[in-house]
Amino acid sequence: MSRPRPLPLVLLGLALAYAVLVPWLQPLDPRAVDLSAVLQAPSGEHFFGTDQLGRDVWIRSAQGLRMSLLLALGASVFSTVLGVGVGLLAAWRGGIVDRIAMRLVDTTNALPHLLLAVVIVALWRGQWWAIVLSIALTHWTQVARIVRSRLLAERTADYVQLARASGAPAAAIWCTHLVPAVAPQAAIALVLQLPHAIWHESSLSFLGVGLPPESASLGLLLEDARGGLLAGAWWLLVFPAGLLVLVSWCTASIIDTAGMSRRRRRLSRFPGQVPGTGTAASAAAAATRSAADHAPGSPAILVSGLDLRLPSTTDPRASTLVLKGIDYRAEAGRINVILGASGAGKSLLLRTLVGLLPAGARFTGNIALNGQALDAAGLAAARGTDTVLVPGSSGTALNPVRRVAAQMRQTLRVSGRPCSRAEVLAALGAAAVDGALAGRHPHELSGGQAQRVALALGVAVGSRILLVDEPTSALDVDTVGLIETLLRGRAAAGTTVVMVTHDLELARRIADHVAVLRDGRIVESGTAAEVLANPALPETGVLLGAPA
């Protein structure tokens, strides 16, 4: 989890301290006119100079900033509450309520915001709550839209349906699943509104329809500066405007970093992390046979001494060693199978090879693809050209809003291949995807169909190394046969296939080489015949013999 950059936080903190402390420590009556000190340039006595009525701009700016921030905060909170309320209501009631709410959103968006705000403020001249109201009433629509669409998506999610199917009352589903899904969005929306609301308030005051002229807000100060500028009093404009820009920039960059870390967290959802338990390191190392003696060609993937650490879930400073001293080679143009129990680290090994590690994960050791040593960035760069990973949970790997054919067309185009309708269908057909499925969206596919589509997409890239994670977990026997034929064909055409599976029968049928992973260690590797027929370690035997 990345922390926000320190500079905007520090600057915003200083600005807030200035806005709160200065008016409190140095109270200044806005009506206290000192005509002996009119339009003085910044000095040791008046840091920001004085205005046309001799008032200290340093104190006035602090008062203005405080007022602007308070009004903007009020407006942001109010518009977020309003937006969340309308969004919730629309998604919850649906039907006619939803339609009315959404038309209301459209209508509000169609009106010029500033004009509407001016009308509201003009009705209640000089009232602070009228300004808050005018900003809130014109800016709740985006929040309502975000909340509504997020809720509509969440409501059809499997976990919500599962909760409903297990007899959860509506209130429980809202509190357990829906509100936690929407709350971060609403929080981000609130903060996003803040800089905008500051500007909006300033515009209103600058136009002279905001607060009464004797009170201080950044907009009013800027309005005052208009007159002063003609007299050469640049400080009247520079300091309030600088504060306005500074505060907006700080909030915007804090939001940006927060948004980035959220995105990164979402990307880091990955399967596979094992508790560091096994201690049979030396035994495992001794039992690992050297595959090099039997190697017919040069290895397409050569991994040596790979350690992978993932950040601990409880202690942010600690980390867990999940892959331990992996030495692995995948023979070019062969089918290399990695076997292992659930949670052994199989998927993590594949993810390491394509540079798709979760946030905070670090690996040490050497990885070479096709004879070229690569670091994490190099592995990531090779993904999509030299390597392709077909992930295990294929259902969630497909783009939910695009049809199967469109996804395949894009894949073919990006890899520089012809992408006519016939080519698309042929590429799908290679992974036993029926032409009738081409026009469907991923949610209209069954689990097995989605898995085949994901495999077809992976194969279509035409990379030299194809990594597949459990490609047959949701398939019936006949379809598994078709997938086997596909993978064999790829290997015969020179592609290096690395397949993770727990299906021992499948491994027996198609593997050329087998490695067995247990608790993050390769405990056995060699040709398929050797390892499967004659396991060296008792634990491998248990793993291999379990279905019998």
Added chain:
Amino acid sequence: MSLELRDVSYTHPGTDPAAGRLLDGLDLSVGAGEVTGLCAPSGAGKSTLLRIAALMVPADAGTVRINGQEFSRGTPVPREVRRSVGVVLQSPRAAADPRMRLDALVCAPLAFREGAWRPRPRRHSGRLAELAELAQLDPELLHRYPHQVSDGQLQRAMVARALALDPDVLICDEPTAQLDSENTAAVLGMLANRAAAGAAVLIASHDTAALSGVADRMLDLAGINRAGDRAGHA
């Protein structure tokens, strides 16, 4: 304690019923204490059938009878009936809320039964420990979020969740698709034990070999679905 489907038909919304019904005139019954295995090629409508049986999706026509209570399209389903049905879905990634820890996920049905709005893992720590033991889950794993465990570990947690309320009817869609042979045996064992305690258990899987070890009988969807002949591999 039984599950019975009578004359169930279903067409995917938005498709023309004449062109391709997914399920047509389907009868199926699972008695108390019985494990029924359901196999069908990918795309034949297994998952849809199971969602209809679990009362998650209403059938276009036909009835679902659970413990003698009959439900057809539009019949409201009392919560007590829903609580007597345990469901395991195909993809544990989609079935687990990514924002909840495993302990909260597993004990959620317990909390919901008590009328709580949020899962309360501490309150149910005893039952949680039992369920973790049953699912052979390291208790340490329960403190993790779904993205921090493997597919197999997550699926075992979801099976534990389905068993939390000691359901009379247990409906499982490919519960072992993500598991290795060791875990497959463990999960199927958990489901079979529930049947031995008197539940009606319906399991769909393509892994007929593993399934036939625990199932009292195996059903082929094509054999009971009249739509099968026309729709083919839709």
